[in-house]
Amino acid sequence: xxxxxxxxxxxxxxxxxxxxxxxxxxxxxxxxxxxxxxxxxxxxxxxxxxxxxxxxxxxxxxxxxxxxxxxxxxxxxxxxxxxxxxxxxxxxxxxxxxxxxxxxxxxxxxxxxxxxxxxxxxxxxxxxxxxxxxxxxxxxxxxxxxxxxxxxxxxxxxxxxxxxxxxxxxxxxxxxxxxxxxxxxxxxxxxxxxxxxxxxxxxxxxxxxxxxxxxxxxxxxxxxxxxxxxxxxxxxx
Amino acid sequence: xxxxxxxxxxxxxxxxxxxxxxxxxxxxxxxxxxxxxxxxxxxxxxxxxxxxxxxxxxxxxxxxxxxxxxxxxxxxxxxxxxxxxxxxxxxxxxxxxxxxxxxxxxxxxxxxxxxxxxxxxxxxxxxxxxxxxxxxxxxxxxxxxxxxxxxxxxxxxxxxxxxxxxxxxxxxxxxxxxxxxxxxxxxxxxxxxxxxxxxxxxxxxxxxxxxxxxx
Numbered sequence: 017x018x019x020x021x022x023x024x025x026x027x028x029x030x031x032x033x034x035x036x037x038x039x040x041x042x043x044x045x046x047x048x049x050x051x052x053x054x055x056x057x058x059x060x061x062x063x064x065x066x067x068x069x070x071x072x073x074x075x076x077x078x079x080x081x082x083x084x085x086x087x088x089x090x091x092x093x094x095x096x097x098x099x100x101x102x103x104x105x106x107x108x109x110x111x112x113x114x115x116x117x118x119x120x121x122x123x124x125x126x127x128x129x130x131x132x133x134x135x136x137x138x139x140x141x142x143x144x145x146x147x148x149x150x151x152x153x154x155x156x157x158x159x160x161x162x163x164x165x166x167x168x169x170x171x172x173x174x175x176x177x178x179x180x181x182x183x184x185x186x187x188x189x190x191x192x193x194x195x196x197x198x199x200x201x202x203x204x205x206x207x208x209x210x211x212x213x214x215x216x217x218x219x220x221x222x223x224x225x226x227x228x229x230x231x232x233x234x235x236x237x238x239x240x241x242x243x244x245x246x247x248x249x250x251x252x253x
Numbered sequence: 254x255x256x257x258x259x260x261x262x263x264x265x266x267x268x269x270x271x272x273x274x275x276x277x278x279x280x281x282x283x284x285x286x287x288x289x290x291x292x293x294x295x296x297x298x299x300x301x302x303x304x305x306x307x308x309x310x311x312x313x314x315x316x317x318x319x320x321x322x323x324x325x326x327x328x329x330x331x332x333x334x335x336x337x338x339x340x341x342x343x344x345x346x347x348x349x350x351x352x353x354x355x356x357x358x359x360x361x362x363x364x365x366x367x368x369x370x371x372x373x374x375x376x377x378x379x380x381x382x383x384x385x386x387x388x389x390x391x392x393x394x395x396x397x398x399x400x401x402x403x404x405x406x407x408x409x410x411x412x413x414x415x416x417x418x419x420x421x422x423x424x425x426x427x428x429x430x431x432x433x434x435x436x437x438x439x440x441x442x443x444x445x446x447x448x449x450x451x452x453x454x455x456x457x458x459x460x461x462x463x464x465x466x467x468x
Contacts, residue, residue, distance in 0.1 A: 028429050031436070035407065037414050066440055068376030070408040073389040076380050077292055078285040081302075086284045089306045090277060096310045097273070 025049045030056060034063045261325040269316050276316075280309050283326065286410075287333050293405035294337035296394055304340060308333045327416055334402070334420045341398060388446035395442055400435035407432055 025046055032038050033046040050056045121128075261282075267275030287308060291301035311332055319328060380386050393401055399421075406412045406420065414425045414432075421428065 027433055031433050032414075032429065035414070035432075062440065063436065065376070066436060066443070067408045069380060069385070069389050069443070070393070070404060070439070072376040072380040073386055073393075074289040074293060074405075074409050075377070076386055077390070078289045081285070081288060081298065085302065086281075086288075086305075089284070089302055090280055092306050093280065093309045093313070094273070094277075096306075097276075097313050100314065 025053075025056060027059075030059055031063070034060060258324045258326075262321055265316070265319060265321070265325050268313075269319070276313060279312075279325070283329060286326075287329065289409060290330065290333050290405055291337055293393070293409060294334070294398075294402060295340060300340060300344075304333060304336045307336055311336070323416075327412070330406075330410060330412065330416075331420050334406070385447070388443060392439055392442035392446055396435060396438055399431060400438060403428065403432045403435050404439060 029038070029042075029046055030050075033043055033050075036043075038046060050060060261279065264275045264279045264282075268279060284305065287305050288301050291304040291308075292298065295301050295304065308329065312329060319325070380389065393404065396404065402421065403417060406417045412420070414428050417428045417432075418425045
């Protein structure tokens with residue numbers, strides 16, 4: 017069909033009819049047009065012929081592969097499934113009680129952490145004065161004075177004490193960096209020190225897409241996956 | 254092997270429950286179909302078999318997440334199509350399909366002489382002729398990757414326009430247009446090839462010839 021025939025049926029209409037993609041009333045209209053127009057009938061026959069040979073050719077290509085080859089492929093699949101299941105079972109077996117508990121509590125982790133963080137912030141804000149709400153006029157001074165009171169510094173030595181009339185920003189600027197030895201331990205080491213155990217990595221291979229890492233008796237199973245998202249892109253074709 | 258979605262779902266349910274034999278039955282049901290699709294995309298037997306293997310490993314891994322919202326085969330096919338596209342990209346066989354398509358669309362409104370294709374008669378009988386099989390496969394090989402993909406998806410797998418659009422991440426309109434041009438190109442290429450085959454109606458040999466041509 018080289019151009020739109022007098023029946024008003026477009027090539028796309030005919031292809032959609034052939035592919036059973038039209039609504040019933042549209043399909044009826046096209047069927048009537050085909051009945052009336054020999055050119056459309058020929059086009060339809062050609063579409064059937066093409067579909068037939070393409071389908072038959074792929075069938076022939078697939079039949080040409082010996083069954084043994086497909087069985088061989090199944091054996092590979094079977095082994096890969098076994099390997100997946102072994103790795104999973106090993107990961108489940110080696111998980112410590114704490115790891116399991118941690119995993120079980122997963123849904124509650126974020127709310128619990130948020131509540132803990134809120135509690136810490138509340139304590140930090142309220143506890144320095146320990147005297148409850150204060151006069152806002154005195155608040156800045158009391159906050160500025162927390163550190164010098166708790167940490168002896170060169171500025172606290174005789175003769176270095178700031179004048180009582182000094183403003184709050186001036187006081188803050190005047191506080192020198194305290195000597196490390198004079199700091200309380202909690203301020204010196206605010207973060208937990210990472211443990212220095214070496215992780216052991218066992219046979220991670222991209223080819224088999226799995227592997228494991230063990231550290232301190234726990235084993236983490238890795239499944240290496242490629243990102244499928246880009247393959248959905250039409251451009252990738 | 255004839256199969257229905259209901260049969261598939263039963264096997265899928267059993268496989269999800271850990272029945273390896275059920276999963277093997279699914280594999281056996283679709284091994285050749287999946288191979289055909291992969292071969293349609295990749296045009297290489299070993300690459301197609303690799304994709305078959307990779308696809309079923311992936312299917313088994315994600316089977317617990319399969320909820321049956323689409324048919325098992327549609328799901329399987331999307332996995333296969335994605336793997337094939339990935340394979341084409343990795344192997345550097347990706348062609349400048351935009352250019353390729355444009356080139357062949359230029360005169361696609363002119364209807365080719367398709368009488369040799371129509372004269373083939375019964376396709377499954379005709380395809381036993383080694384030269385005809387070779388002509389069909391060579392013509393498919395000359396299509397752009399996009400055109401071959403829509404031909405494979407529609408003619409071989411019978412996917413709906415909507416499923417094809419999903420698999421190729423484009424609109425139904427694009428699929429319709431692409432399928433029209435792909436068929437037109439395929440008809441043209443095939444007609445040109447068949448013109449030089451003395452007889453397109455007499456199967457000249459048996460399965461051994463198809464095997465030779467396919468390898």
